[in-house]
Amino acid sequence: MIDTMTQYEPIIxxxxxxxxxxxxxxxxxxxxxxxxxxEPNTAVCPVCLGMPGMLPVINRRAVEYAMRVALxxxxxxxxxxxxxxxxxxxxxxxKAYQLTQYELPIGxxxxxxxxxxxxxxxxxxxxxxxxxxxxxxxxHLDRTAVAAEEGTLVDYNRSGVPLLEIVSEPDIHSGEEARxxxxxxxxxxxxxxxxxxxxxxGVFRVEPNISIRPIGTTAFGKRTELKNxxxxxxxxxxxxxxxxxxxxxxxxxxxxxxxxxxxHDTKRITFSQRSKEEAEDYRYFPEPxxxxxxxxxxxxxxxxxxxxxxPDAKVQRYQADYGxxxxxxRVLTEEKAVAEWFETxxxxxxxxxxxxxxxxxxxxxxxxxxxxxxxxxxxIRVTPAGLAELLELVERRAINNNTAKEVLAAMFTSGQSAPxxxxxxxxxxxxxxxxxxxVIERTLDAHPDNVxxxxxxxERLIGxxxxxxxxxxxxxxxxxxxxxxxxxxxxxxx
Amino acid sequence: MDYLxxxxxxxxxxxxxxxxxxxxxxxxxxxxxLDNDLQSYLTITDELALEQAAAADQRRANGEDGPLLGIxxxxxxxxxxxxVPNTAGSKILEGFIPPYDAFVVQxxxxxxxxxxxxxxxxxxxxxxxxxxxxxxxxRNPWDLERVxxxxxxxxxTAVSAQMAFAALxxxxxxxxxxxxxxxxxxxxxxxxxxxxxxxxVAFASSLDQVSMFGxxxxxxxxxxxxxxxxxxxxxxxxxxxxxDFAAGLTGDIRGLRVGVPAEYFIEGIDQEVETAVRAxxxxxxxxxxxxxxxxxPHTRYALPxxxxxxxxxxxxxLARYDGVRYGPRLPGADxxxxxxxxxxxxGPEVKRRIMLGTYVLSAGYYDEYYGRALKVRTLIxxxxxxxxxxxxxxxxxxxxxxxxxxxxxxxxxxxMYLADIFTLSVNLSASCGLSVPCGFDSKGLxxxxxxxxxxxxxxxILNAAYAYEQATGWHRQVPTLTVQD
Ligand SMILES: [Zn+2]
Numbered sequence: 012m013i014d015t016m017t018q019y020e021p022i023i024x025x026x027x028x029x030x031x032x033x034x035x036x037x038x039x040x041x042x043x044x045x046x047x048x049x050e051p052n053t054a055v056c057p058v059c060l061g062m063p064g065m066l067p068v069i070n071r072r073a074v075e076y077a078m079r080v081a082l083x084x085x086x087x088x089x090x091x092x093x094x095x096x097x098x099x100x101x102x103x104x105x106k107a108y109q110l111t112q113y114e115l116p117i118g119x120x121x122x123x124x125x126x127x128x129x130x131x132x133x134x135x136x137x138x139x140x141x142x143x144x145x146x147x148x149x150x151h152l153d154r155t156a157v158a159a160e161e162g163t164l165v166d167y168n169r170s171g172v173p174l175l176e177i178v179s180e181p182d183i184h185s186g187e188e189a190r191x192x193x194x195x196x197x198x199x200x201x202x203x204x205x206x207x208x209x210x211x212x213g214v215f216r217v218e219p220n221i222s223i224r225p226i227g228t229t230a231f232g233k234r235t236e237l238k239n240x241x242x243x244x245x246x247x248x249x250x251x252x253x254x255x256x257x258x259x260x261x262x263x264x265x266x267x268x269x270x271x272x273x274x275h276d277t278k279r280i281t282f283s284q285r286s287k288e289e290a291e292d293y294r295y296f297p298e299p300x301x302x303x304x305x306x307x308x309x310x311x312x313x314x315x316x317x318x319x320x321x322p323d324a325k326v327q328r329y330q331a332d333y334g335x336x337x338x339x340x341r342v343l344t345e346e347k348a349v350a351e352w353f354e355t356x357x358x359x360x361x362x363x364x365x366x367x368x369x370x371x372x373x374x375x376x377x378x379x380x381x382x383x384x385x386x387x388x389x390x391i392r393v394t395p396a397g398l399a400e401l402l403e404l405v406e407r408r409a410i411n412n413n414t415a416k417e418v419l420a421a422m423f424t425s426g427q428s429a430p431x432x433x434x435x436x437x438x439x440x441x442x443x444x445x446x447x448x449x450v451i452e453r454t455l456d457a458h459p460d461n462v463x464x465x466x467x468x469x470e471r472l473i474g475x476x477x478x479x480x481x482x483x484x485x486x487x488x489x490x491x492x493x494x495x496x497x498x499x500x501x502x503x504x505x
Numbered sequence: 506m507d508y509l510x511x512x513x514x515x516x517x518x519x520x521x522x523x524x525x526x527x528x529x530x531x532x533x534x535x536x537x538x539l540d541n542d543l544q545s546y547l548t549i550t551d552e553l554a555l556e557q558a559a560a561a562d563q564r565r566a567n568g569e570d571g572p573l574l575g576i577x578x579x580x581x582x583x584x585x586x587x588x589v590p591n592t593a594g595s596k597i598l599e600g601f602i603p604p605y606d607a608f609v610v611q612x613x614x615x616x617x618x619x620x621x622x623x624x625x626x627x628x629x630x631x632x633x634x635x636x637x638x639x640x641x642x643x644r645n646p647w648d649l650e651r652v653x654x655x656x657x658x659x660x661x662t663a664v665s666a667q668m669a670f671a672a673l674x675x676x677x678x679x680x681x682x683x684x685x686x687x688x689x690x691x692x693x694x695x696x697x698x699x700x701x702x703x704x705x706v707a708f709a710s711s712l713d714q715v716s717m718f719g720x721x722x723x724x725x726x727x728x729x730x731x732x733x734x735x736x737x738x739x740x741x742x743x744x745x746x747x748x749d750f751a752a753g754l755t756g757d758i759r760g761l762r763v764g765v766p767a768e769y770f771i772e773g774i775d776q777e778v779e780t781a782v783r784a785x786x787x788x789x790x791x792x793x794x795x796x797x798x799x800x801x802p803h804t805r806y807a808l809p810x811x812x813x814x815x816x817x818x819x820x821x822x823l824a825r826y827d828g829v830r831y832g833p834r835l836p837g838a839d840x841x842x843x844x845x846x847x848x849x850x851x852g853p854e855v856k857r858r859i860m861l862g863t864y865v866l867s868a869g870y871y872d873e874y875y876g877r878a879l880k881v882r883t884l885i886x887x888x889x890x891x892x893x894x895x896x897x898x899x900x901x902x903x904x905x906x907x908x909x910x911x912x913x914x915x916x917x918x919x920x921m922y923l924a925d926i927f928t929l930s931v932n933l934s935a936s937c938g939l940s941v942p943c944g945f946d947s948k949g950l951x952x953x954x955x956x957x958x959x960x961x962x963x964x965x966i967l968n969a970a971y972a973y974e975q976a977t978g979w980h981r982q983v984p985t986l987t988v989q990d
Pocket of ligand 1: 041058059171
């Protein structure tokens, strides 16, 4: 059968759920704890257990965090906020309804620019940002091990933890774009100090809605919702898989079924998940236990004024003020802690070494040490002041670049200062021409064949001589002086 | 001691003529003697009561005083008392012991009141006769073959039969005013938000309000005063000053503008009830009030609106009773089956309202039912606001009939719902209301006069009721009960 394959356009929208890192839960005073580490059911109270007669009280800090996000994502912050009851039954939901903003969310009509792999940027519209509460967690035990009625355990530590849902418009067209968007959202949430961004622990959860349609058409196809994505790679791969799967289904004359599909992380495929109910009806209605939440202009203004500088603004400033490349600026601003580390180092070295040198040292040397030792910027023993001090030694030619790398490694493991290490290990650079000339002469005497070959035209042997001299001097010789004197000595033997 | 009112008992305590321990013991003795027949209490907290009485006596000996210090009261079994079972009249909460006090119970404890026990209620306060209790059938002290009204029928009977000096109930659609009327006592339903709902099992969250019974207006006022006030744990609680209500009971109602709504004297109202209420209104006029006719045009929608909003909210509020975290659990084949079996513990009226509420919130029906009900509720509210521009108090019957017989309406939910037809509007609006005894029918059954006031104007209706009570003395008539030895 001959068939011209239809070309399809993927249409993707992302729903992101992010737990807010407030001290207490959304509607009670229980502490928000690490739901992986804390003992089950130790951060619970009658309110978040849904006991009879208990009532919710809105956590204003959570509202403030939600407002930060809404503002950072360029949303219009809504002043009239209403929580609704979303009714559905599951034993991890103590009240059998979730309080969530339904018709009147805190943020509407925002946008976010993402950077694509080819270096271009693309604007993704954010439909809404709304507040809600998280559920508890169920653990299904092996039915053969225990009696059936004891077969499921429930931990309510997470019940009532403030949750933010960020819904994009269907402006995303590939798995890579989905990844870039989700990573950018996570980066911003971390900048705002409202979310730890940990996908594995489920404090940051991404669920794409994916459909495809023939290019040139406007009607949306049937969409599938993808769950269980516990890494950005899974998000990109799962989305790509789903696009390919739907394309295949349509091309082979089939129909895409509207359903929730799971991502199998080892098989790297999506699979149909049992839908909870046919066409779920959540019977939303306004929560009568909470009067409308009014957000004043003054409150919005105060939150806006206190927003930190966001990544895009930092990137622009690094390029404009520090002369960094766009790439370097992005790398340094990926994490707020790194950007702050960098900025501190720069502020401690007002003129020299210049920000570009500091940036290079962080990107080329410090990051590899951090990788090697699996340490984050907050954990390392090298301080911004320490790096500035080290680079000043290089600048003053007290040590050379290669030595400086060794010194940095020593600083990383010992926590000592650069001068202390240089002194203790006798690493100060030798610029004394007499001493260097003596070593050069000895080296040339020891390798008459190479000298002859060099003089005969094999000029790349210069590297060999430099290496020999540097080794003899344990790397401390000033490379510029070595190069100059070596060239002279060789010329003299012509 | 039998005929002491709360205020008289307090005066006796102040004069040192009696002690809280003696009052409490007398009440407990009376409960033992009478409650086998009347069935008003589900739990008698005798040990707690005697401990609290001893503590109150100690406080008084230390020079403390207060309007409720040492006064024994009863609590509807839907309001949490820490360490005491709270069933809400339902098998699904059988054996459930809350680890917290309701806000109102905290306030009562601080005031030094003595808690005698928990009183019977229609299951989850859904009913107008207390027959929907999963446990016992409470009797009306004026005629043991008749209902006390409901849902706070246990508290009403306990106060009427002097098995408590006063009692707390809840009023979602008339659940305190209607039984007060049927039992010949005073029942006050304060403005929504005047009293915290913290710790009160929810039926319909936007309508529920802790309310109270007393044998006199002053008694009821004392309990109201002690429990009113802002509570940051209830976001719907009103952060407003609480006046001295007792000081407001002057008995002077000269110039008070009293409105009589035509819509409340409808066909179907018991003739004797209408006669008694009209006579009571005439008495108010005699006392100096200015009577004028008013209109509350949306009155006829109150019943349907109520039976859309209350079940809708209830369907969500009651979904939590699944046996997973507390209460009985009936094991099934798996997790979901276990929950299904456990939920079968709900009684028929509760199931009916859960289904009704679920239906009216369903996709495709929301706008037609729940959404429209919210709009009409706004119109009903507006009716009252308009009326209160012309009058200070609205006077009307509390209940269209006197107490009906046990079983008479049990199988006829619609007829049962009509019992609250005159009280529902107060809950749907932002008003407050009370019922005060205004006579008896030819069978000797009490009749209640309902006085409705504007938002937070409890003082106005309490004083009007007080003036009427002092002028008529209906409260001095008490049911004749044979105390068993
Ligand atoms: Zn809690």
